[in-house]
Amino acid sequence: MEEMLKTLTRRSFAAGRMRNLTAALAIALTAVLFTSVTTISIGTQQSMTLTMQMQKGSKSDGDFRNMTEDQFQMLKEADFIESAGLRMSVDFLSNTKRHNIEFDVLDEVQAELTFCSPTHGKAPSAADEIVASDLALRDLGAEPEVGAEVTIEFTAHGREYRLPMTVSGWYEATNDQVSMMWAGTAFRDAYPDIFRFTYDRDKDMAGTYMSDFIAVNTIGLQGRIDELAVRMGGNPDDMNAENYLPATVNTASHQPLDPEIFIMAAVIAVLFIFCCYLLIYNVFDIAVMQEIRRFGLYRTIGMSRRQVKRLINRQALWLSCIGIPVGLLTGFFIGKAVLPLIMNTLSTEYKNIAADVSPSPAIFLCAALLTSMTVFLSTRKPVRVAANIPPIEAFRYVESGTGKRTSRKSGLGADIPRLALSNLGRNKRRSIFIIVSLMLCVVLQNSVGTAAGSLDIEKQAAYMIRTDFAVVDAAAMNGTKGFVFREDGLSEQTIKAVNAQPGVTDASPVYKNTAEDTNVTYDWGHRFVEEEAADEDSVIAVRFDENYANFGVGDDGNPVCNVYGMEESAVARLDLREGETDAHILYEEMEEGKGVVVGVNVNRADMSIDKDFDFIDVGETITVRKNGEPVMELPVLAKAAVNGDDQEIGFTCNGPMEVGGDGLFLYLPTGIYKELYDEPVIYKYAFNVEENQQENMTAFLNQYIENEDTSVNYLSARSARESAEGERAMINFVGGLVGVIFGIAGILNLINMMITTILTRRHEFAAMQSIGMTARQLTKMMIYESVYYAAGACLSGIAAAALLDLTLIRNLLGSMWHFTFRFTLVPAFAVSVILMIVSVIVPVLALRFFNKGSIVEQLRVAE
Amino acid sequence: MDIVTIHNVKKYFGKGPRQVRAIDGVSLSIEKSRFTAIVGASGSGKTTLLNLIGGLYEPTEGTVIVDGIDLSVLTEEQLTIFRRRKVGFVFQDYNLVPELTIRENILFPLALDDSCPDQMFFAQIVEALGLKEQLDRFPYMLSGGGQQCTAIARALITKPSVVLADEPTGSFDARTSQNVAGLLKMTAETFHQTLIMITHNQELAQLADRVVRLQDGRVVPSAAP
């Protein structure tokens, strides 16, 4: 039996080339879909993880700190550790200018895990050899090359060191703010004084052992490392304890899985599986119908149901063997090509994303599995149908009308459109499948079109920047840094350079307080939770209120707030919502010291003032204290809704988060601001540029930040708009791709349907032709039939699209702030037009290729 | 010894006013190793009767006993096996599998049963039907007569209890008809097969040991032989 089945499969494979090609194509398409989606999602996930790891500065599974040498040995010997690096922190170098350099002793494992393995040269071996980043070496006044000499200065255990070192290797910095310079263990052995362990007495990090490690198995890792820390005699929880031994899992490597993403992925997967199910089901259903006489014969001469099933399954297997690998490869490359595009879009909010994906077996396995599953699912029904048809019926099978035709009164003469219409009901299920798959294509394209059309670029751009241009320090544009210190301020030079350009209007500098301005505080009677939570990472003391809103507090324990000093033109740009809304009157009153404007975060979904951050009402008074003494009483004159530009720039808001925290954005006139603060610094220079000079300004700024002052960066309304448009392009592209796949599936189904119709009804056609129907009329009839399908699909598709648009899509888009729902049916109509055109072409071609031979011949074929 | 016993069998198609009484009370016994011809006008129920014997239809009423087994007690799957082992079919339009060679076509029913072919028997059949030279060809390369011979060989290869031939010469001219029918009779006789053949050709019916005449689903009583 096996032999015969094999022979049968092989031979019929060669015979039904056209049909098999369609089936293999359908399977390949499925595989393409799954592979590209898997590639994209895995690639995105990998890239995001890598990016997070780079930001965190470690790709380890976790790390231990504050260990003694013995504890470190215990760690190395622990059974769940695969490899553990060695890191002995020394200090930040004190002789740097802009770039921060941490100087540590590392081993090569640690260097590899923390992205500072030398890409040029080699790891340090002698006591005076170091590895550092190119930026670090430049900052120290040396060229990044092996053998360069640098001098480093640092303090350890209260003693200052100044040592000449030789560069044994260097690497490209992943972060332009801070990088690691490291020496080998020889350095430790040469300076045992630096590495005395005194943490238990004075909490000095120098001399402690730290280690980033890779675990054998990451399941339940936190529990194990806590247990190990305790076993070492450390206390992993209480940071004030003498034996405090922090041990944490690297959350960048092990992000907690978001159930929403899971649900999204599941929904998409189900949708894709459904689409491919429709396609493959139809192809196989039609193939079985075409072969039904043959299966009837097999059944008659004694093939059992199981054997029929096995035969078709085997054919499906063969087709899968061809279709899946082709689809996997194609899909992988499509995914690889699309990935950077998607990452680019995502990178409006993440910088430095490294987008790449390697042909990991997981991708292929996953996609192949999904495809096989789809093929399996979608062949179940046709297989069952083929196996269950009683032998003699199948044997005499002719696809017949459902009796409708006899009961339907067809007008006098051959009314071709009506004749075509009555043919539609012949196979209801298949007709419905085709209409549904074409309809899905219309609906999907329309939904994507609506989403893309509803993407509110102006809203996004307006949120990011209120002026044409804004020049800030590079730190302010860095999502992980932000404007925090006075040194991040803009220099007079830069402002002068900008002003020197033609066409600059409405230019105004914006001042902002920094983490160093802790002597000016604001008190409006806000209640805080008593205990002062110390946050290791923050640059300023933080207090929380009962809702866990955090406030950076100054020397006297009152909030420092985020305070901005502005010109009138800048205040005029604020989105004033409550109190005095006339910017001119407001500014005059403020200049007279009569009050202040309070900014509140907006809820981006509807751009309303966010109640969670609405801490103070118009009319209430804020007491300003300087060095603990009250110096001013400022009533709240107006309340403004703040956007990204009002807080910092673009989407970054790390600066305000670091300084004032969630608490109060205060906008003061420049004069008052300068009065209050000792060292006022300009953080942003915002200005408009005349339309015809914008190109020039962009060119100038690009040139300026590249060549003259690399610490400066800028954002323009145009680039904000472009980045938003990138997102629209991605929606269009990804959505379009999915829509096109559905479209191809639908059209393939239509083609298949037409071919089957022609093949199964050849006899009928011949009979019609023999009684005088011309070939032209026949073609016309088939076109009508095909157009009916397309029209049915298009009409129901447009209706469904409209319905979906007004319900689901509107709600979905409504929940995302950068969309403003705009109803449209243009994509649906566009797709409909294409489908209609295709539906006219398909039957013409199908008839030409499949309805060959003379009438007599055809009459005989069907006998 | 009767290989087929049909007792008061009725087979109706459809329901209500459109009901067709294809077979309306037929009782018939067919002897082993004999050649029976079923003749009658088209629509007289010949094919339906044959299909009832072949286990392709279930009778509306009455019993069909083939080789000692009442077909109505068999399940669908068992009927399939029954057809595979006990019945050889020869159709008007051959119904060979176009992708298989003549040899594979002949051995197909055996392959379905996972059986190894009886080489001697195969050689004899092939020799008798003049297919020796054609074994590795494909059906479309053979004449109609050659294809029908293949179908006959396929029907015989399982050594079935009964060979059912439904107008095996229906699509041939008189000359090929005689040729093929003669071979069918000859091989059935040589290998001691029971042969039941439908034909509307009086001349061919003469080849049979017994002629059963059907009219409107009933057997026309004939003069005692």
Next chain:
Amino acid sequence: MKKLTNCSERNCRYSRRCPDILLFVIALLLILLCVLWDYIPPSCIRIVILACGGAVLGLVFLWRQQQRRQQSDLANTVCETIDALMDDREPENYHPYEDSQVSKVQGKLLQYYDRMQEGRRQSEQDKQTIQELVSDISHQVKTPVANIQMFTNILQQHQLSEEKRAEFLATMAAQINKLDFLMQSLIKMSRLETGTFTLHMESQSLYHTIAQAVNSVWGKADLKNIQIDVECDSDTIVRHDIKWTAEALENILDNAVKYTPEGGSIRVTVRPWQFYTRIDIADTGIGIAAEHYNDIFKRFYRAQEVSAEEGVGLGLYLARGILTRQKGYITVSSEPGAGTTFSVFMLNYSS
């Protein structure tokens, strides 16, 4: 043929063994691996491998056991079936149409049993045939013998005139001739019926055979002024027994001459076909009704309307018998009043 057979044979024989050995090897390899492999640091992996090896071995063992049980089950069932058949009983556990090995073997055994029974029945049937034959012969012989007896009595007991005597003797001679003819026919028939004659199949020209047959009826035809046309290529070669085939043809021709009125014609046409050579013998005789097509070949059948003609109704029966023995056959088609065509089909070759 070879290819397919080899494949299936190989399948039958080795497919069951192969995974067996393969699994054994895998199991052994796994065990060997974990014995030799000290390097794997976590012992759990080693234990897992060992467990796998053990599991595979266990499975193989169970599988073999299962296989053996199935085999012995099969053997037992087959033996039971044979026992039952030897006692002429219906086998108890016979499941006729299952897709299983047991059912297949049982089916074949029953088929064999039937074939044996068939042989027994055949010989009984032969006995019956001979009895029928004897009764037929006695019936046929009865009349002429009775006549002869009657005439003999008359001749012995009565003084008859020379003239009368000669007449009676002539009648007696005719009866004896008829008896002789009958005897000849009966002998042929009985040999045919019991299958005791031997055919000498030779590839020979049909032309001569036909000529021989026509020659023997030529005289009678001439008397009735019937013309016999023969259309036959001299190079038509058919494998047949000359003597018996000529006999069969002669019978048909004789029949034709007998039922063709004076001045009619008989036409013999020979057409070689793919498998068969067709010999049509068409006369312009009285014809046969369609419902009697099958009857005319029966033993001692005489149509009512021709009862006047002499004959015993064995000619066509013999002709059909002879042709059937040569794997040929004979059909008839006729139009009452216009003529009859007998078609003789002779297999061109014979296996």
